Amino acid sequence: MTTVTEAQQASQPVIKKKSTSTFMRVVQYSLIRLLTLFVTIVIGIYLTIMIANMGGYVDEIMRSEIRERVTVQVAMNPANKNLSQEARNNLVMSEIAQEEKRIGLDQPIAVRTFRYLSNALVLDLGRAVNMTSDSGSKTVRLIILERLPSTLLLMGTSNLFLFFFGIFFALSLSRNYGNFWDKLVVALSPTSAVPPWFYGIFLILIFAAIFKVLPFGGMVDAPPPDNRFEYSLSVLKHLILPGSSLVLASFFLSIFNWRTFFLIYSSEDYVDMAKAKGLAARDIERSYILRPTLPTIITNFALLLIGLWTGAIITETVFLWPGLGRTIFRAIGLYDTPVIVGTTIIYAYLLAITVFLLDFVYALVDPRVKVGGSN
């Protein structure tokens, strides 16, 4: 929600310029915008790949790990018992070479990073190095897709609730500015300095450990119920604590930000003018406050939607929620560059597309904005 003021600045470029043809201008603008966004993505993804390899340092870790694993495997295998020392060494060497080839370690790091990059850019997510999905597949696409629903469920419910309830409540606060609830929200907004997982620990303590009414973590009961209805009921029960900790962590600050934002807009002269004309409060709110703030609201909503993608790594860890955040964390622990890059590239594309489309949406909802006009 910190983006409220930023987005407001972003939406400001008010453009009035007579140009040759609207169509040409829009096309030219779109091409330049798309190109810069693409270059941004390429650089961002390449940096991520380099960091995920630590500039080749991770290769060393992987190499020594393969060496150790293969050596132990060969030594433990009873079939190799009768082999001579030399034959055994050769076997180890050839298996190491094979394993390194499978992962791609036989190629220089520079070549590999560019291959990762080009594959990522065409959304060919490829196969994971060490990770497998729960169903046993090594395809990165399946690994991600498998975890996506649970992340969307957790992040979606809590963030959508925060967004709509926040705006609704903030509007009513800005109308009754200075009353008890308003002061309460202002006083409690510093509570959002605390991250969601932290509230999660307290919620677990109260509702799971002391009162024993809600589960400590996980997504369904073990064993999962067969019945579809009972299954969703069980998921719902597990959703309450992580969901509320996500909501609680940004509840007051989010309302406070929206309320301040609406208050700034309701102190505009045209709102006073409308009040002086004696328009109904509802009409003022709809046509004079919500209308000019619509670009910001849309921006926040769009950013919220793509923000769902990344999941909440730590909240999911604390609640053992099998979401994407956990998957990313596990992928890092297993040096699984394809999975890390896969999640990053999808986020980058979603962000770029959203940023690109928002320009057009602004022009649609705000008559003061023209696509591609320069300031």
Add this chain to the structure above:
Amino acid sequence: MSSFKRNLQEILKYPSAIAGSLIILALVIVAGIVITTIPYSEAIRLWRGGEDVWYANPQYAPPAWINYFRSEKLPVSFALDSFESDGEQVVTTFEDVDGTTSRTNITYTFDFQADVVPQEISLYFDATYESKQPFASILWVTPDGREIRIGDFGVDKQRTYRLSQDEKLKRRLGGVPPMDGLFADPNSESGKPLKGTYQLLIESVAFEPGSTLHAEFVFFGQVYGLAGTDHQRRDLTLPLLYGVPIALAFGLLAALGTSIMTMIIAAIGAWYGGWVDELIQRITEVNLVLPFLSILIMVGTFYSRSIWTILGVTVLLSIFTGGIKGFRAIFLQVKESAYIEAARAYGSSDTRVIFKYLIPRMIPLLIPGLVSSVPAFVFLEASLAILGLGDPVLPTWGKIINDAQTNAALYKGLYYWVLEPAVLLMITGLGFAMLGFALDRIFNPRLRGI
């Protein structure tokens, strides 16, 4: 100076700002005391020292003060050393019989008023001798005068005798666990332990001149000290105290580094304009694509978990964020002001304008953001620790929570283990957030009066 005074008066109007400042002040004082009394190396020794440092502490023991809130009192841990004979709790007598043989008698006396038996009682012997071991027999005297023979054995150079692991003692006590047997009240039906003054007597005979016997009596109660202990018997007071300077250092350094760097870079971009400005904007956009937490986790997993490395990466990744755009917008306005023009007219250099005229103008706007961003960084350190990426050697609050989580503290009912660091983290976070929030309303003219 008068504007400073005016701002101070303004701050005093906000109760939350006063509360926040008091909390921060208290934390800074505690941090100063901790750093000066417990040196860095000593803290690490106490935290990572191994069994030698923590052997006398009970495991999973809540803090002793929880007894004030319980009707059923838990026994408090303590240790008595035979070398520290005080005539009351420890009485050590030495008697030379004939030049070669000598007798050492040790009597430990303690008052037991709890309603629960202790976890364990251990005796840590060490003896000096050439070839013949000293011989010790141990006797237990209950408050009602019963005497229970605990054991007789020769003492090696070092020997740890744990009462509850002695199968012979268990059989002698009628098959009950030794702790229950030794503290049992024979007249009680409820199974509650007998309260009163207990004694443990060690009568030892040494068979060589100069042979000595030393024994430490350790009573592992159910509660320990001010903060309790963890799974490795470590006293939690140390990490709780030492966490204060570390959290403050991490939070403040990260916040300071980030905001100052952001401001300087924004000022440079706004002043020079052109490709410099363009480059800074593009870097900011690239940074938006980078997954912040994932990169920190990668650095922690692959490279180094040292808190200073993580601090550096955090600052680096936090410089080019949305804040730079906000600063840039204001700098662009300030750049046009008359006094800047005057400075240019008399020929001041670019660096002079940036550092002497542009940046000082922004400091009032910088402070609220700086203070408000401290909690995020303090919690970031704890968050990384929760993921198991805490600093490997330093005792921090996040690491306590992480230890508690991996040992299922909440599930086992060891609430103190999570609550103590959590409450400290929360107080720190709220202190900075409350002050920052109030400062924001004072310094940000847009919010004034709203």
